[in-house]
Amino acid sequence: MLKQPExxxxxxxxxxxxxxxxxxxxxxxxxxxxKIVNIDAGEQRSEAFLKINPMGAIxxxxxxxxxxITQSLAILEFLEEYQPSPALxxxxxxxxxxxxxxxxxxxxxxxxLITPRVKKYLVGTSHFDDAAWRAWQINWFTTGLQALEQxxxxxxxxxIFCHSDTPTIADICLASIIAVMRIFKxxxxxxxxxxxxxxxxxxxxxxxxxxxxxxxxxxxxx
Numbered sequence: 098m099l100k101q102p103e104x105x106x107x108x109x110x111x112x113x114x115x116x117x118x119x120x121x122x123x124x125x126x127x128x129x130x131x132k133i134v135n136i137d138a139g140e141q142r143s144e145a146f147l148k149i150n151p152m153g154a155i156x157x158x159x160x161x162x163x164x165x166i167t168q169s170l171a172i173l174e175f176l177e178e179y180q181p182s183p184a185l186x187x188x189x190x191x192x193x194x195x196x197x198x199x200x201x202x203x204x205x206x207x208x209x210l211i212t213p214r215v216k217k218y219l220v221g222t223s224h225f226d227d228a229a230w231r232a233w234q235i236n237w238f239t240t241g242l243q244a245l246e247q248x249x250x251x252x253x254x255x256x257i258f259c260h261s262d263t264p265t266i267a268d269i270c271l272a273s274i275i276a277v278m279r280i281f282k283x284x285x286x287x288x289x290x291x292x293x294x295x296x297x298x299x300x301x302x303x304x305x306x307x308x309x310x311x312x313x314x315x316x317x318x319x
Contacts, residue, residue, distance in 0.1 A: 135314070
């Protein structure tokens, strides 16, 4: 029987990092209560939230009686250990390292470059307008996903998903990048393996239910 903890997730509808946590919770059948932190209104910089995460970043996961867990990858690893089934990391040592490596390409090398705080800095110090910011986003999304495509297309570990034939943390991180790109109406060409894997992810309810436009606070899909 799956554990049913008292989790509270500080979240916002469109953030890539929150999407990752939602997918993992869905895959593992874990229950959480979401508390919305409106990034557009600056609520992540409120005194109350900075006590939870001094970086002012979303998401944060709290289990009753324990301090907050921040950073989406740390949360995913925590959930993997808390509820090991279904597994989001392979058993083999080298396979686990490969999954973590693929995930880090997306979460550590790509996503940090397109966050709101980066945009705020570039607009404020380099006087980026909307066109310059969009060009910046396209450049780094393209760089990250084309590098990932090269690995996925050439490495024998790739299967239906990023590694073998069941979803892992790498797939969650990949889908989170694609999901936020769609919000920004950005596409990257010539990534057929990435596109195929994303389609496999979207066929699963756990990913579909985490889709940003289905969340509380999201604008109408129309």
